Amino acid sequence: MISVVLIGAGNVATHLFKAFSLSNQASVNQWYSRTLKSIEAYKTQVEITDNLSQLKDADVYIIAVSDDAISELSSKLPFEDRLVVHTSGSVGIYDLDKKLKRGVFYPLQTFTKGADVDFSTVPICIETIKKTDYHILKQLGQAIGSKTHRVNSDQRSALHLAAVFVNNFTNQLYRVAHEITESKGAEFDILKPLILETANKVQDLSPYVAQTGPAKRNDKKTIKKHLKSLDSEHHRTIYELLTTSIKKTHGTSTGSATKRSITKNN
Amino acid sequence: MISVVLIGAGNVATHLFKAFSLSNQASVNQWYSRTLKSIEAYKTQVEITDNLSQLKDADVYIIAVSDDAISELSSKLPFEDRLVVHTSGSVGIYDLDKKLKRGVFYPLQTFTKGADVDFSTVPICIETIKKTDYHILKQLGQAIGSKTHRVNSDQRSALHLAAVFVNNFTNQLYRVAHEITESKGAEFDILKPLILETANKVQDLSPYVAQTGPAKRNDKKTIKKHLKSLDSEHHRTIYELLTTSIKKTHGTSTGSATKRSITKNN
Ligand SMILES: NC(=O)c1ccc[n+]([C@@H]2O[C@H](COP(=O)([O-])OP(=O)(O)OC[C@H]3O[C@@H](n4cnc5c(N)ncnc54)[C@H](OP(=O)(O)O)[C@@H]3O)[C@@H](O)[C@H]2O)c1
Numbered sequence: 090m091i092s093v094v095l096i097g098a099g100n101v102a103t104h105l106f107k108a109f110s111l112s113n114q115a116s117v118n119q120w121y122s123r124t125l126k127s128i129e130a131y132k133t134q135v136e137i138t139d140n141l142s143q144l145k146d147a148d149v150y151i152i153a154v155s156d157d158a159i160s161e162l163s164s165k166l167p168f169e170d171r172l173v174v175h176t177s178g179s180v181g182i183y184d185l186d187k188k189l190k191r192g193v194f195y196p197l198q199t200f201t202k203g204a205d206v207d208f209s210t211v212p213i214c215i216e217t218i219k220k221t222d223y224h225i226l227k228q229l230g231q232a233i234g235s236k237t238h239r240v241n242s243d244q245r246s247a248l249h250l251a252a253v254f255v256n257n258f259t260n261q262l263y264r265v266a267h268e269i270t271e272s273k274g275a276e277f278d279i280l281k282p283l284i285l286e287t288a289n290k291v292q293d294l295s296p297y298v299a300q301t302g303p304a305k306r307n308d309k310k311t312i313k314k315h316l317k318s319l320d321s322e323h324h325r326t327i328y329e330l331l332t333t334s335i336k337k338t339h340g341t342s343t344g345s346a347t348k349r350s351i352t353k354n355n
Numbered sequence: 356m357i358s359v360v361l362i363g364a365g366n367v368a369t370h371l372f373k374a375f376s377l378s379n380q381a382s383v384n385q386w387y388s389r390t391l392k393s394i395e396a397y398k399t400q401v402e403i404t405d406n407l408s409q410l411k412d413a414d415v416y417i418i419a420v421s422d423d424a425i426s427e428l429s430s431k432l433p434f435e436d437r438l439v440v441h442t443s444g445s446v447g448i449y450d451l452d453k454k455l456k457r458g459v460f461y462p463l464q465t466f467t468k469g470a471d472v473d474f475s476t477v478p479i480c481i482e483t484i485k486k487t488d489y490h491i492l493k494q495l496g497q498a499i500g501s502k503t504h505r506v507n508s509d510q511r512s513a514l515h516l517a518a519v520f521v522n523n524f525t526n527q528l529y530r531v532a533h534e535i536t537e538s539k540g541a542e543f544d545i546l547k548p549l550i551l552e553t554a555n556k557v558q559d560l561s562p563y564v565a566q567t568g569p570a571k572r573n574d575k576k577t578i579k580k581h582l583k584s585l586d587s588e589h590h591r592t593i594y595e596l597l598t599t600s601i602k603k604t605h606g607t608s609t610g611s612a613t614k615r616s617i618t619k620n621n
């Protein structure tokens with residue numbers, strides 16, 4: 090049984106608390122929040138505190154607070170040499186105070202308050218300085234049903250950045266699609282199965298192989314028609330850039346005849 | 356029972372043939388392909404032909420050939436006044452020969468040869484000139500388990516264009532994410548659950564409400580860090596444009612303090 094002290098009371102901390110509570114390989118000894126009110130509802134299930142000097146012993150301390158607050162909070166911890174991790178994709182491991190055994194326990198998923206989270210669909214990226222610490226964190230991830238992945242700092246940064254593309258930017262493309270359909274009185278809902286299928290497809294195929302459409306085919310007539318029918322200058326800019334990007338990837342831009350013939354049959 | 360003659364032997368025609376074969380409310384009388392070899396494997400299940408002058412009677416003729424070939428093919432049909440539809444999102448209904456009863460039966464989904472298609476996840480957009488034709492096509496869609504949607508030409512164009520954003524462009528963002536992770540030796544696979552969850556989220560929430568991340572929060576520090584760590588100029592351009600787009604949508608760009616305060620709590 091791995092014992093945990095949770096620090097913070099936002100989305101991530103709350104979802105982790107629920108997951109640890111359901112696990113019989115991990116338990117939360119104590120939950121800290123500077124605003125006690127945020128966790129008061131849980132006080133029958135776990136000891137709560139808003140006082141850092143009263144933190145109890147635990148195998149792992151998880152700091153799940155806003156990125157900007159992690160470093161300072163870690164330096165205020167009233168102990169040394171214990172395993173303390175943060176849950177951020179972008180904060181460095183060395184931003185944690187050096188008096189501690191430092192680690193990162195980064196759940197690569199998007200969390201929303203309210204909605205339940207099934208941690209078996211949440212990959213956890215683990216970074217540690219010492220190998221023994223890695224093994225504890227790996228067990229902790231497995232205790233809530235997650236797949237864990239050992240990463241170094243560069244890899245974690247790359248994953249965090251790539252997550253912005255597949256999550257925030259993709260969602261913005263959905264938004265643009267919503268604007269386009271709405272402007273013509275068409276239902277955005279009709280696109281939902283295609284949105285799902287597009288995401289499903291790359292579970293098995295690489296995005297390279299999964300690509301289709303006018304840009305990949307270099308179908309100039311359709312591209313021109315699309316650009317003409319886009320009312321918003323901003324939408325046109327996005328259309329042009331991503332069309333160029335697809336052509337770049339698939340060697341269908343003018344002047345790269347060699348590349349074109351290589352990738353034609355994919 | 357609605358009788359169908361299929362014209363064309365590509366992805367869409369093949370998937371439709373399989374779906375009609377499983378239905379007891381529709382049947383394929385005959386299948387035409389200019390290249391007979393493409394459909395020879397089906398000749399024990401359906402009458403096949405490569406001769407337009409031998410087309411049989413049917414309630415609906417479905418032209419599922421390359422966009423560019425639809426118009427000419429329709430004018431070569433050796434009959435008048437029968438219901439003939441194409442399956443394209445972008446070709447006009449009036450591109451079909453005017454001697455025919457014209458319609459569009461546009462499956463808004465991405466089809467891949469090989470992979471099976473469950474038509475209950477394929478919305479079909481129907482456009483007709485006459486209402487009676489609409490009812491036949493609606494029944495035909497329902498016969499293969501699809502949800503049907505009546506659309507006009509503008510709405511169909513908008514949906515087709517929006518589909519490029521949620522399918523081709525989204526897939527290209529997955530590709531960029533693949534390039535980013537690969538360049539740092541991180542596994543693209545770790546992003547797959549997030550890709551699915553991002554698509555899942557907008558099944559219930561609007562993309563506007565579902566948005567999160569540094570651009571939405573206008574977290575300048577993280578944005579700067581991300582831009583700095585992107586090695587590719589091209590990736591940086593995409594990052595900047597989509598960040599600007601999110602800021603535009605959520606009123607977090609500088610100089611729009613009013614909008615910002617309105618949308619802050621979403
Ligand atoms: N949300 C996600 O989808 C997600 C995914 C992966 C990783 N992460 C990472 O997980 C961490 C937490 O994110 P979150 O989404 O759970 O954040 P959140 O919902 O915004 O909650 C932030 C928490 O941090 C606390 N906090 C902020 N400043 C503090 C300070 N100076 N001292 C003590 N507590 C402070 C807040 O307390 P008050 O309520 O008192 O302000 C709140 O409990 C971040 O590092 C984030 O990058 C988030």
Ligand SMILES: NC(=O)c1ccc[n+]([C@@H]2O[C@H](COP(=O)([O-])OP(=O)(O)OC[C@H]3O[C@@H](n4cnc5c(N)ncnc54)[C@H](OP(=O)(O)O)[C@@H]3O)[C@@H](O)[C@H]2O)c1
Nearest residue numbers: 363364365366367389390419420421422424442443465466
């Ligand atoms: N694929 C999708 O995801 C999708 C989704 C929705 C709608 N659509 C639409 O469905 C239609 C068919 O697309 P598809 O993906 O099935 O195409 P495809 O797989 O590329 O197949 C095209 C078919 O058209 C035939 N063809 C081309 N030119 C012809 C001509 N001049 N005369 C007779 N036959 C000709 C081809 O025959 P040969 O083999 O003899 O060349 C082939 O059988 C298009 O309008 C497309 O816009 C496609």
